[in-house]
Amino acid sequence: MRKLLIYGLVVVFTLLVAFLGFFGYEKYKKANNIRQHLHAKWEKPEGYNEINQLLDKSGLSGTVTILKDGKLIYQAERGYADYKKQKPLNDKNMFLIGSANKLLTGVLVKRLVDEKKIDINLPVSHYITNFGHDEITVNDLIKHESGLTRYKPPMTINGLDASVQTIIQSPFDSRFHHKFYYSDGNYILLAKIVENITHQTFQENMRQTLFEPMKLQNTMFFDAPNLTAHRVEGMNIVKGNLKRAFATGLDKYYGAGNIYMSGYDFAQVINNLNNQHYFDYNHQNLPKYQYGFYNKQGYKRTRGYFYGTEFIAWFNQDKIIVLTSNIVDTSNYKKNENLVKQIYTTL
Template structure:
């Protein structure tokens, strides 16, 4: 009987392994096919299944000479996925009772004293603020304070809007609040309280001095975007779009987040960040606290896409079963929603999700 049970278990394990190999092979073939069809020079994908990284791989090359293959540690500009880190940092300060979501921004930033804009409104893109001020090159020497002053000058004195308007400005201001409250730079606080606990290997922000620049170059229709047309690195925009990262580091952070790991936040805080707050203009999608949330046939979904000139990215998570997809590319033409849907279908067909 013991030998029979052992044989059955061994046979079952082989079948599971074979299905896993088959699904991963199908996934790799599909991803490489869609990469070449869409002229995506470099792409990296990580899949988290039941809280563990089940698949992670780089595709294509990071250089024009096609000599350096993309890996799971190749650095990309992840664009607006950066906002999720800013949101977690704000919630860390809420846990520490150093600020409240209902506090007005003017309590922490002099430039916004005359406006009744709350921290929560910034987190949910319901402050009424638009992206009137654009990023500039670090070499131009514009300080974060100068940026904030420019923003405050564009706000109507009677600004009272509570309607949804997605805006980088909201999160750039949150970054300045973090710095004001902690007495540290935004970048230092994020690294010490989120990136370091996640044990990232390479991720960080460019600060004008360090080497944290993307290893992949921005492209459009397979062609490198001219330097003059590339999105500049601007310190004031680090909280909304500045993190330079890779799928390995992001998968380690997302594992902790989906697992409600206390090294970053408390369980109730993670859960509170997923509560729908403000209806967006994107169908049935709601803004939660940083996350964009909705329901589909697979349950609750939490997401955040990222897009700047020459880069497209996506984090798509199913918090209830701790499944997630991370996609990073250096192309403006990436069909990221189609890719995420196809990844999900491939895994579901093989009963991995």
């Protein structure tokens, strides 16, 4: 009898959890169907109705920002910044940008290269003396061709210096030297090179080179004291249920993915760089990846996916599309990337 009672309680509890998960997922879908804030002070761009239809169909929880010829033509926020409190998203909300951070790190490195303070053909050990692996150059890091294995930091370490030591002690796979093999460790090492060259912290470099000159109003490092008010927490859809993804250990990802930004701020960075002719849109023999972005036929792209948030940008000299999302469907990681592609071809 007691076993039957326990079994019955387990069944009831399981059904209750499933119901609450389903209810939460249904509430998410409903929120995305009814919550859409479109700024009305711009003329409707070409493809305006088609873009709205794409967003309606996608069920996106996040933001879309579009610039064309350097001007903001479309901005939308859908869903909630906090689903528990049902706090709607707005254009000041900041998302963890994940690996899109590498584009910002790449800007710092490229500036120092242009100033002839970094020679990309020199070994990394020239700038980080205890690195070893003299066969690995700075350019190998920039292109993810170093042969360094995946970066998997232990939870016991803290800060950039400890991250660098972890990478130094990690395996090197010569099979992937001079072949594309993505590793956060490459850009963490680049962040340390920036510090060693400038004798300033990576954060100070970022503020002085990008945040302040470009007047980024909604961009902060993960540990900024005033981030909480506008920070968006990521969530994953796992088997139909919404599960919150708590971002922890971000101090282990300087240079690779610990900055929070609004989609608009990121679009402004790219627009500023376009105005400075930073990107090469004409050369045909560009590497697959360099300075934090992928070279594609006719456009560039960068994508960050980290702790239930997604940050995607497609851009060329004429148009910039930035999509952010705080809900990621773990069964379909390409869903939002495909949405950006559809928007890009619509414009």
